[in-house]
Amino acid sequence: MARLVKKPLFNPQGDTDVRLRRMLGGNTTNLNDFNNMKYSWVSPWYRQAMNNFWVPEEINLATDKKQYPHLPAPERRAYDKILSFLIFLDSIQTANLPNIGQYVTANEVNLCLCIQTYQEAIHSQSYSYMLDSICEPQERDSILFQWKDDGRLLRRNTFIGDIYNSFQEEKSLDSFLRVIMGNYILEGVYFYSGFMFFYNLARNNLMPGSAQQIRYINRDEATHLYLFRNILNELQKEEPDLIDEGRRAVFRDMLREGCEQEIAWGQYVIGEDIQGLTGEMVGDYIRYLGNLRAVNIGLDPVYEGFDKEPESMKWVSQYSNANMIKTDFFEARSTAYAKSSALVDDL
Ligand code: ZN
Ligand code: ZN
Numbered sequence: 597m598a599r600l601v602k603k604p605l606f607n608p609q610g611d612t613d614v615r616l617r618r619m620l621g622g623n624t625t626n627l628n629d630f631n632n633m634k635y636s637w638v639s640p641w642y643r644q645a646m647n648n649f650w651v652p653e654e655i656n657l658a659t660d661k662k663q664y665p666h667l668p669a670p671e672r673r674a675y676d677k678i679l680s681f682l683i684f685l686d687s688i689q690t691a692n693l694p695n696i697g698q699y700v701t702a703n704e705v706n707l708c709l710c711i712q713t714y715q716e717a718i719h720s721q722s723y724s725y726m727l728d729s730i731c732e733p734q735e736r737d738s739i740l741f742q743w744k745d746d747g748r749l750l751r752r753n754t755f756i757g758d759i760y761n762s763f764q765e766e767k768s769l770d771s772f773l774r775v776i777m778g779n780y781i782l783e784g785v786y787f788y789s790g791f792m793f794f795y796n797l798a799r800n801n802l803m804p805g806s807a808q809q810i811r812y813i814n815r816d817e818a819t820h821l822y823l824f825r826n827i828l829n830e831l832q833k834e835e836p837d838l839i840d841e842g843r844r845a846v847f848r849d850m851l852r853e854g855c856e857q858e859i860a861w862g863q864y865v866i867g868e869d870i871q872g873l874t875g876e877m878v879g880d881y882i883r884y885l886g887n888l889r890a891v892n893i894g895l896d897p898v899y900e901g902f903d904k905e906p907e908s909m910k911w912v913s914q915y916s917n918a919n920m921i922k923t924d925f926f927e928a929r930s931t932a933y934a935k936s937s938a939l940v941d942d943l
Pocket of ligand 2 (some may be wrong): 783816820
């Protein structure tokens with residue numbers, strides 16, 4: 597493949613044979629056909645994403661509203677900064693995913709990207725609901741736009757923002773692959789020091805509604821991570837000449853840089869004064885995640901000696917494990933949505 601080509605929109609002459617379907621550079625009809633798919637993982641992915649449907653306003657934040665003004669200062673500072681960063685991540689995801697979709701010629705994968713975009717919009721909106729519930733409008737705005745006052749947060753946002761902006765400005769194979777890898781890092785590394793902070797609060801009986809909301813978001817992000825992992829792995833199969841050793845080295849460098857940024861950020865926001873969580877714990881966990889993300893797309897681990905989940909962080913997966921969410925206190929909700937006829941009756 598010599599260059600990145602935008603997919604056609606209305607294209608009656610497109611290929612209908614699934615064997616000709618490609619992630620990039622295919623001749624797509626754009627027809628949404630659920631019966632003929634090339635990638636076997638798409639159908640279960642789609643079902644899972646649909647079953648994960650949730651509504652932010654149904655989470656009770658009454659305890660959080662009471663506790664937020666009385667949080668210890670380090671917890672309060674971290675809560676605000678982490679929330680501000682998460683709002684940025686979900687917002688830029690919502691805005692950028694459709695740009696990626698314009699170049700993906702595997703229609704079924706584009707469908708997944710549309711569902712993901714919709715979920716990122718819900719995530720962004722859920723943070724507004726959190727802020728609206730726990731603080732006054734002025735405080736809310738200062739958390740939303742904290743990058744205006746916090747240079748560390750601005751730099752943090754700039755790293756991912758620059759990768760996305762360069763694809764916005766120049767549509768090349770190089771910028772496309774970097775934006776795909778950027779998504780993989782964002783979904784698989786950047787969210788996690790924030791998530792673990794909220795789970796740590798819940799472990800200390802603080803802000804239970806916020807943690808519950810983060811669990812729903814985490815469950816969605818796990819499917820997004822899986823989607824981008826599969827896109828990267830299919831691309832490596834379909835385009836071995838494009839994703840050669842040189843590009844794989846670029847991917848690995850990006851992943852390492854992403855992990856370093858996340859560790860530095862995690863240590864800055866969490867510091868050493870939060871009960872139950874230290875900068876060292878965050879660093880160990882991010883290095884472990886970085887290795888996991890590397891191996892899952894066929895790269896060598898990035899950090900030596902971080903191949904197992906750190907003992908001190910075993911509690912994180914008790915909160916983030918998607919299966920536990922389903923069988924745990926979310927079960928009533930997810931089955932209720934599957935059977936609900938109320939929405940249809942209201943139309
Ligand atoms: Zn999200
Ligand atoms: Zn996501």
